[in-house]
Amino acid sequence: MARAYNFAAGPGQLPETVLEQARDELVNWHDTQMSVMEMPHRGEIFKKIASESTQDLREILNIPANYKILFLSGGARTQFSMIPMNLAEKSVMAYVDTGAWSGYAIKEAKIYGEVEVVASGANHQYIDIPDYSSWNIPKNAAYLHYTDNETIHGVEFSAPPEAKNIPLIADMSSNLLSRPVDMNRFGLIYACAQKNIGPAGITVVIIRDDLLAREPFAFTPTMLRYTTHSTTDSLYNTPPTFCWYMAGLVFKWVKAQGGLEVLAKINQRKAEKLYNLLDHSDFYINSVKKPFRSRMSVIFNLADEKLNSTFLQESEKNGLLNLKGHKTKGGMRASLYNAMPEKGVDALISFMQDFEKRYA
Numbered sequence: 001m002a003r004a005y006n007f008a009a010g011p012g013q014l015p016e017t018v019l020e021q022a023r024d025e026l027v028n029w030h031d032t033q034m035s036v037m038e039m040p041h042r043g044e045i046f047k048k049i050a051s052e053s054t055q056d057l058r059e060i061l062n063i064p065a066n067y068k069i070l071f072l073s074g075g076a077r078t079q080f081s082m083i084p085m086n087l088a089e090k091s092v093m094a095y096v097d098t099g100a101w102s103g104y105a106i107k108e109a110k111i112y113g114e115v116e117v118v119a120s121g122a123n124h125q126y127i128d129i130p131d132y133s134s135w136n137i138p139k140n141a142a143y144l145h146y147t148d149n150e151t152i153h154g155v156e157f158s159a160p161p162e163a164k165n166i167p168l169i170a171d172m173s174s175n176l177l178s179r180p181v182d183m184n185r186f187g188l189i190y191a192c193a194q195k196n197i198g199p200a201g202i203t204v205v206i207i208r209d210d211l212l213a214r215e216p217f218a219f220t221p222t223m224l225r226y227t228t229h230s231t232t233d234s235l236y237n238t239p240p241t242f243c244w245y246m247a248g249l250v251f252k253w254v255k256a257q258g259g260l261e262v263l264a265k266i267n268q269r270k271a272e273k274l275y276n277l278l279d280h281s282d283f284y285i286n287s288v289k290k291p292f293r294s295r296m297s298v299i300f301n302l303a304d305e306k307l308n309s310t311f312l313q314e315s316e317k318n319g320l321l322n323l324k325g326h327k328t329k330g331g332m333r334a335s336l337y338n339a340m341p342e343k344g345v346d347a348l349i350s351f352m353q354d355f356e357k358r359y360a
Contacts, residue, residue: 005321005340007320007334008322009195009326011200012196012335013340015250018249022249036241041238053245053251057069060177060255061181068206070204070229071202072229073202073239075200076190077108079190082224083105083143084112086216089215092116092138092141092142093115094143095144096161097122101152116137119135119136128155128291129157139164142167143169148175149175151326152297167186167187167188169186170189170190174195174297175295177263179267183206188205188206188207190203201243212226212230254338270295271295271298271336273342275290275298278298283302284303286298286300305330318347320348
């Protein structure tokens with residue numbers, strides 16, 4: 001059966017070979033006569049699955065030994081709370097505001113203490129990232145938090161910001177595994193799975209040992225303490241075992257593609273193709289400034305918004321799904337995550353060119 005190209009922001013498209021392997025192993029995983037979904041999470045079989053996936057991720061990202069890898073529930077929104085509860089140390093928390101998701105993180109952090117917004121793209125409608133020279137990072141900040149890729153506004157950092165000896169924390173929910181990362185630049189990285197890692201339901205947290213040593217606020221629940229999960233290999237409670245297994249399959253798929261260096265080149269090429277179409281058209285509009293354009297989340301509008309519904313109806317008929325933009329932003333959005341093949345982007349471009357010829 002032919003599969004459509006799914007441009008959804010999340011849950012996003014998964015590699016077809018991963019889905020096929022999961023299908024083949026669903027009822028009887030490796031002759032155990034059990035599905036992964038039925039395995040005891042503290043049993044030796046699942047522990048092996050968990051350990052292997054953790055090691056694969058460590059190899060893919062070249063994660064140093066002084067970082068712990070956690071597989072948690074709750075998505076990025078739970079991390080918006082866990083980070084200040086565990087790491088604020090009753091100090092000011094520094095945040096960068098580059099769009100909707102950083103805004104949600106800032107709003108949540110304010111519940112737990114003083115937040116300093118060191119830079120904001122709000123005055124420019126989030127079409128760029130403020131120049132680093134204008135950032136005012138407090139010297140006593142507990143950490144500096146930023147969102148590496150804003151899926152709603154289509155803005156992405158080309159490189160990590162300079163944190164000035166303050167622990168750097170990154171929400172990489174929508175672009176982790178899309179390119180190499182220098183882990184030594186970060187104190188903590190977190191990412192919900194449903195973009196480049198696996199199905200919705202599990203969240204990856206990579207945290208440096210010195211941050212684990214910080215004292216959480218006294219009211220922090222046991223389940224929301226990083227040490228609870230770091231000392232139990234993320235098995236303190238029953239984790240989302242099937243999602244963890246699926247993430248492990250994706251990690252092996254990433255390695256089979258040649259690793260992050262190879263995927264980064266493919267992702268850059270996919271994005272450049274689509275932006276090239278947008279730049280040479282008056283029919284489609286992308287307002288994000290070029291140096292800050294996201295490779296993962298390409299947003300655009302039709303010059304004639306009356307054609308929006310027609311565009312979406314016809315694109316769906318052509319096997320190009322979920323191109324509607326976020327409800328707060330409108331327009332269109334094409335998510336070009338790892339599992340979106342280049343031929344899927346080519347198909348979208350061909351459709352858009354034909355649509356423009358017929359309706360311009």
